[in-house]
Amino acid sequence: MKVRSKASLRIMGEFDVEALSQEIKLTASYSHKKGDIGQIKTVFDSDMWSISAPLDRNVPLQQHLEWIVEQMQNRYEVLERVKRFAKIDVFCSVTSGEQGGFSLSPKALSIFHHLQINLEVSLILQSE
Numbered sequence: 001m002k003v004r005s006k007a008s009l010r011i012m013g014e015f016d017v018e019a020l021s022q023e024i025k026l027t028a029s030y031s032h033k034k035g036d037i038g039q040i041k042t043v044f045d046s047d048m049w050s051i052s053a054p055l056d057r058n059v060p061l062q063q064h065l066e067w068i069v070e071q072m073q074n075r076y077e078v079l080e081r082v083k084r085f086a087k088i089d090v091f092c093s094v095t096s097g098e099q100g101g102f103s104l105s106p107k108a109l110s111i112f113h114h115l116q117i118n119l120e121v122s123l124i125l126q127s128e
Contacts, residue, residue, distance in 0.1 A: 003096045004057040007064035009072065009111075010050040013086030020049050024078055026071065029054075050091075061094055065108035072111060079115055088117045095124040 008029065011020065017031045029052040036044050053059075053067035068090065072079065079088060090111065094102060112119050 002058055003060075003094060003102070005059070005061035005064055005092065005094045005102070006052060006057055007061060007068055007090060007092045008050045008052040009068050009088070009090050010048060011082060011086050011088050012046050012048045015047050015049075015082075015086055017047055017049050020082070023082075024049075024075055026051060026075075057095075061092055061102050062104050062108045065090070065092070065104060065111070069107060069111045076114055083115070083117075088115060089120050090117065091120045091122070093122045093124070095126065097126050 014034060017028070017033055021027055021031075028049045031049045032038070032044050032047070034044055034047050038044060051068065051071060053064040055064055055067060082088065109119075111117070
Protein backbone atom coordinates (compact mmCIF):
# COMPACT_ATOMS: atom_id res chain seq x y z
CA MET A 1 0.00 0.00 0.00
CA LYS A 2 1.31 3.42 -0.93
CA VAL A 3 1.26 6.26 1.53
CA ARG A 4 -2.03 8.12 1.21
CA SER A 5 -2.58 11.58 2.64
CA LYS A 6 -5.10 14.36 3.00
CA ALA A 7 -5.21 17.74 4.74
CA SER A 8 -8.07 20.04 5.67
CA LEU A 9 -8.18 23.47 7.26
CA ARG A 10 -11.09 23.33 9.70
CA ILE A 11 -13.02 26.12 11.40
CA MET A 12 -15.26 25.00 14.27
CA GLY A 13 -17.56 26.88 16.61
CA GLU A 14 -20.89 28.68 16.45
CA PHE A 15 -21.23 30.82 13.32
CA ASP A 16 -23.16 31.19 10.08
CA VAL A 17 -21.49 28.76 7.66
CA GLU A 18 -22.72 30.57 4.54
CA ALA A 19 -21.65 33.99 5.87
CA LEU A 20 -18.20 32.58 6.65
CA SER A 21 -17.84 31.31 3.07
CA GLN A 22 -18.72 34.80 1.83
CA GLU A 23 -16.25 36.49 4.19
CA ILE A 24 -13.43 34.10 3.29
CA LYS A 25 -14.46 34.21 -0.39
CA LEU A 26 -14.10 30.44 -0.75
CA THR A 27 -16.62 27.64 -0.93
CA ALA A 28 -16.13 25.01 1.73
CA SER A 29 -15.11 21.51 0.68
CA TYR A 30 -17.27 20.34 3.57
CA SER A 31 -19.47 22.04 6.12
CA HIS A 32 -22.13 21.20 8.63
CA LYS A 33 -24.28 23.11 11.08
CA LYS A 34 -24.78 22.55 14.78
CA GLY A 35 -27.60 20.02 15.18
CA ASP A 36 -27.05 18.33 11.80
CA ILE A 37 -26.84 14.54 11.90
CA GLY A 38 -23.61 12.97 10.63
CA GLN A 39 -23.03 9.79 8.65
CA ILE A 40 -22.76 7.67 11.77
CA LYS A 41 -25.99 9.15 13.21
CA THR A 42 -24.29 11.48 15.70
CA VAL A 43 -25.54 15.01 16.17
CA PHE A 44 -22.92 17.70 15.58
CA ASP A 45 -22.45 19.97 18.59
CA SER A 46 -20.90 22.85 16.62
CA ASP A 47 -20.77 24.39 13.17
CA MET A 48 -17.86 23.45 10.92
CA TRP A 49 -16.42 24.86 7.70
CA SER A 50 -13.44 23.14 6.07
CA ILE A 51 -11.42 23.24 2.91
CA SER A 52 -9.34 20.36 1.56
CA ALA A 53 -6.88 20.26 -1.30
CA PRO A 54 -8.52 18.79 -4.43
CA LEU A 55 -5.52 16.50 -4.86
CA ASP A 56 -5.33 12.74 -5.17
CA ARG A 57 -4.68 10.97 -1.86
CA ASN A 58 -1.50 9.49 -3.38
CA VAL A 59 0.06 12.98 -3.54
CA PRO A 60 2.46 13.65 -0.61
CA LEU A 61 1.05 15.42 2.45
CA GLN A 62 3.37 18.36 1.85
CA GLN A 63 1.59 19.19 -1.42
CA HIS A 64 -1.82 19.09 0.28
CA LEU A 65 -0.58 21.52 2.93
CA GLU A 66 1.09 23.81 0.40
CA TRP A 67 -2.22 24.01 -1.52
CA ILE A 68 -3.99 25.09 1.68
CA VAL A 69 -1.27 27.70 2.36
CA GLU A 70 -1.65 29.09 -1.15
CA GLN A 71 -5.44 29.35 -0.76
CA MET A 72 -5.21 31.03 2.64
CA GLN A 73 -2.13 33.25 2.43
CA ASN A 74 -4.14 36.31 1.31
CA ARG A 75 -6.86 35.52 3.85
CA TYR A 76 -4.82 35.54 7.08
CA GLU A 77 -6.42 38.81 8.25
CA VAL A 78 -9.90 37.29 7.91
CA LEU A 79 -8.78 34.11 9.66
CA GLU A 80 -7.34 36.15 12.55
CA ARG A 81 -10.80 37.73 13.03
CA VAL A 82 -12.46 34.30 12.80
CA LYS A 83 -10.15 32.98 15.54
CA ARG A 84 -11.91 35.33 17.99
CA PHE A 85 -15.10 33.24 17.84
CA ALA A 86 -14.03 29.86 16.40
CA LYS A 87 -11.29 27.26 16.64
CA ILE A 88 -9.08 26.86 13.56
CA ASP A 89 -6.77 23.92 12.95
CA VAL A 90 -5.42 21.84 10.12
CA PHE A 91 -6.23 18.14 10.27
CA CYS A 92 -4.00 15.74 8.35
CA SER A 93 -4.49 12.06 7.67
CA VAL A 94 -1.64 9.79 6.62
CA THR A 95 -2.30 6.12 5.87
CA SER A 96 0.42 3.63 5.08
CA GLY A 97 0.78 -0.14 4.89
CA GLU A 98 4.44 -0.03 5.78
CA GLN A 99 6.89 1.71 8.05
CA GLY A 100 7.70 5.18 6.88
CA GLY A 101 7.25 8.84 7.54
CA PHE A 102 6.82 12.16 5.88
CA SER A 103 8.59 15.48 5.76
CA LEU A 104 7.15 18.97 5.51
CA SER A 105 8.70 22.06 3.95
CA PRO A 106 8.83 25.46 5.65
CA LYS A 107 6.17 26.63 3.16
CA ALA A 108 3.86 23.79 4.17
CA LEU A 109 4.35 24.68 7.84
CA SER A 110 4.05 28.47 7.45
CA ILE A 111 0.30 28.61 8.07
CA PHE A 112 0.75 27.13 11.57
CA HIS A 113 3.30 29.73 12.57
CA HIS A 114 1.48 32.65 10.98
CA LEU A 115 -1.94 31.84 12.48
CA GLN A 116 -0.62 30.15 15.65
CA ILE A 117 -2.87 27.13 15.03
CA ASN A 118 -2.41 23.43 15.71
CA LEU A 119 -1.48 20.69 13.29
CA GLU A 120 -3.63 17.65 14.07
CA VAL A 121 -2.32 14.40 12.52
CA SER A 122 -3.94 10.98 12.30
CA LEU A 123 -1.44 8.25 11.38
CA ILE A 124 -2.95 4.96 10.27
CA LEU A 125 -0.73 1.93 9.67
CA GLN A 126 -2.52 -0.94 7.97
CA SER A 127 -1.12 -4.38 7.29
CA GLU A 128 -1.68 -5.57 3.75
